[in-house]
Amino acid sequence: MTRNAVLGIGNILLSDEGVGVRVVEALASRASWPDDIELIDGGTCGMEMLDQLEELDLLVVVDCVRGGRPPGTPVVLRGEAVPVFFRTKLSPHQIGLADVLASLELTGRAPRETVIVGIEPESLALGMELTPAVGARLPELVDLTLGELERRGLLVGAVG
Amino acid sequence: MSKRVTIDPVTRIEGHLRVDVEVDGGRVKKAWASGQMWRGVENILIGRDPRDAWAITQRICGVCTTVHAMASVRAVENALQLEIPVNAQYIRNMIMLAHAIHDHIVHFYHLSALDWVDVVSALKADPDKSAELAQSLSNWNGNSKAEFRKVQEKLKGFVGTGQLGIFTNGYWGHPAMKLTPEVNLLAVVHYLQALEVQRYANKIVAILGSKSPHIQNVAVGGVANPLSLDAQSVLTVERLLAVKEWMLKLDDFVKNVYLVDVAAIGAFYADWTKVGRGITDYLCVPDIPLDGKGTTFALPGGYIEGGKLESFKPIKTFGDQYFVDGVSEAIKHSWYDYKAGNNQSLHPYKGETTPNYTDFQDDGKYSWLKSPTFYGKPMQVGPLARVLNMLAAGHEPTKKYATTALDLVSTIAGTPVGLEAMHSTIGRHAARAVGCAVQSDEMIKQWDLLVTNMAKGDLTTFNKPVFPKGEQMGVGFHEAPRGVLSHWVVIDSGKIANYQCVVPTTWNAAPRNENDQPGAYEACLLDNPVADPEKPLEVLRTVHSFDPCLACAVHVVDEEQRPVVTVTAAGSC
Secondary structure: OOOEEEEEEOOOOEHHHHHHHHHHHHHHOOOOOOOOEEEEEEEOOOHHHOOOOOOOOEEEEEEEEEOOOOOOOEEEEOOOHHHHHHHOOOOOOOOOHHHHHHHHHHOOOOOOEEEEEEEOOOOOOOEOOOOHHHHOOHHHHHHHHHHHHHHOOOOOOOOO | OOEEEEEEOOOOOEOOEEEEEEEEOOEEEEEEEEEOOOOOHHHHHOOOOHHHHHHHHOOOOOOOHHHHHHHHHHHHHHHHOOOOOHHHHHHHHHHHHHHHHHHHHHHHHHHHHHHOOOOHHHHHOOHHHHHHHHHHHOOOOOOOHHHHHHHHHHHHHHHHOOOOHHHOOOOOOOOOOOOOHHHHHHHHHHHHHHHHHHHHHHHHHHHHHOOOOOOOOEEOOEEOOOEOOOOOOOEOHHHHHHHHHHHHHHHHHHHHHHHHHHHHHHHHOHHHHHOOOOOOOEEEOOEEEOOOOOOOEEEOEEEEOOOOHHHOEEEOOOOOHHHHHHEEEEOOOEOEEOOOOOOOEEOHHHOOOEEOOOOOOOOOOOEOOOEEEEOOEOOEOOHHHHHHHHHHOOOHHHHHHHHHHHHHHHHHHOOOOOHHHHOOHHHHHHHHHHHHHHHHHHHHHHHHHHHHHHHOOOOOOEOOOOOOOOEEEEEEEEEEOOEEEEEEEEEEOOEEEEEEEEOHHHHHOOOOOOOOOOOHHHHHHOOOEOOOOOOOHHHHHHHHOOOOEOOOOOOOEEOOOOOOOEEEEEOOO
16 A cells, blocks of 8 residues: 555634645545545644655645746646745745655655645635635545546545 | 944744844844744635634734644634533643643754754764763663764764754854763753654644644634544544553653753853843743633743842732733834824734835844734743743742753852853743643643543534624733744634734844833844954854744745845944
8 A cells, every 4th residue: 555645734723825725625525535645734844744744655735836827727736846846945934845745755754746736826815715716626626636636546536 | 433334134943033243352242033924824815714814814824823823722612612522622722732842852952952953063072971971961761872972873874974964054063062972962962852753743743733734623612633532533442542652752752851951051051141131021821721611821921020030929810800901012113104103003813914114123123023012011921931930830840850950050160150151041941841741741742631531521623603693802822832823813703803822932032112122032132242244143042041032934936046045244333
């Protein structure tokens, strides 16, 4: 059995910032879910996740991604785009995911493959609801996440 | 001619902090600390069910999830005068202590040690000599020559690829870096071992808290962990035995590595015992309650004025009136407005969170943090406040570990170093390690208390809360890793009518108060040396010694590749 995880990150108190967590919640509410894919609501945590992210075959990070696209535009980053992404220090949040992954590199336990599934936020204002632009695309983001798992032969027979 | 240096954001901290200093003659003459993000969580809570507040407030911040959950349920329980089962206290206590130990280890090794340790210099070390030095200081089983050689090889490979990764933001080769290559290597070896060991603390939180990173087991009235001596899928004796084993592993590391390293690095940087004194009015609250009401505590708390232990005034119980009456928050220099005027200071029960952003004004408003005061005075909170208050209260374990640390520092430095040295930048690190050793002892004691009580047949963990009609007010305080945390709730007929969080970093990183007195960071930065305004490592050392955590934590991944850290050294002012 391989070891895989879908990690939703972001702050659910800041509207679209929490979209990654919302995707994980949607996946967790499905009728069945395979044992070899852990669902992690990472929130805004950092080093506390080190254990859960060790020696993964596949890590799918779901987060909001700011790239100047129209709000609600989904984006999937794979392969070369991922390390570039983390190397450029993506947020002022210094003990965030980038540092957790760097620590895993240091101990030789980094995920074999990391994929980022994201969506362009409309608003990061205070509030526990997604904006309509992002909320409407949530099912699509869930499907994109499932698609990444299916492409790698995970989820076979598990999704109804 | 003075030079203005702006560090925005300060790195290797949680959240977004800007620090400005005016440097003249190689010393800081004036300082401003500015929280750069608005935390308006209080407004989200109004009108909600008080039983849900803990789950929402634990999302305020990425590091302090647990502490906000605890302070929140305590606030609601205090408002309802609700006693909780002692088993629930023990379980909460273990979670809080494991969280604190995790936080302190990660802070020292992974966030602040790089201010003192030159990672690149470690490549030049003789690994055998480095291991011998480590063995002379402690009998930790990770101090073998083979281990030191292995780590140095690994580091060579890592640096060789040009991927410094987590070490990227270090000021390597800075003139203020004073350790020998051997001591630097020792620190790097323990940095990696700390990465391993911190996992045990996480496992404890995950098992007792039912989920990690966000715990799920707390509830207003107790905890949701069903206890059982043998049944499956609850907190069984078997699981508790695993928890105990992790506690002992952490304990070994805390006492034989962390405490020793802090003492050693402190001794090599003895000049930093004279820097960063700042505010010496120290506030801490008692914690680790031993009864259901919170009238007796394992770790004492109180207030010390002017650094004088004999001035100690205890804070004795949950909801202690001396504490409740003392706290208020000013916004004269913060980006908020109060209805009654901006020179007012409001008690948290009457707190308001109405933003008024003005841009950074040196003499006006310049921070999203409010300025909390205790009886009108700015305070220093955190590990140093905690250790000094516990010493003042005559807490024996604190005396024991403070003596151990100071004796070791004195031996290595070759000169007697006393308690006076603790009022400093390096002293805050020492206090954190001393406090951590005390917490480790206490965590094991809490485990014993729980298991003993279960063996007596008491398996209760929850008392159902009842919300009466009308208004109730309550405060929940917690001596969190970074210091005094308090949540203040006003409940009206079962709904939240007002909510304020007064968090440790708000105390320490506060802007000037209503009387223009600086906050703890600002005061501690005065007279701080700065050798090179372009590389203000020394400023970071003092700020990092507080372990800043600006409860806000926006986490957006930014595809635009831009430098996130800017240090601007502007011309004269």
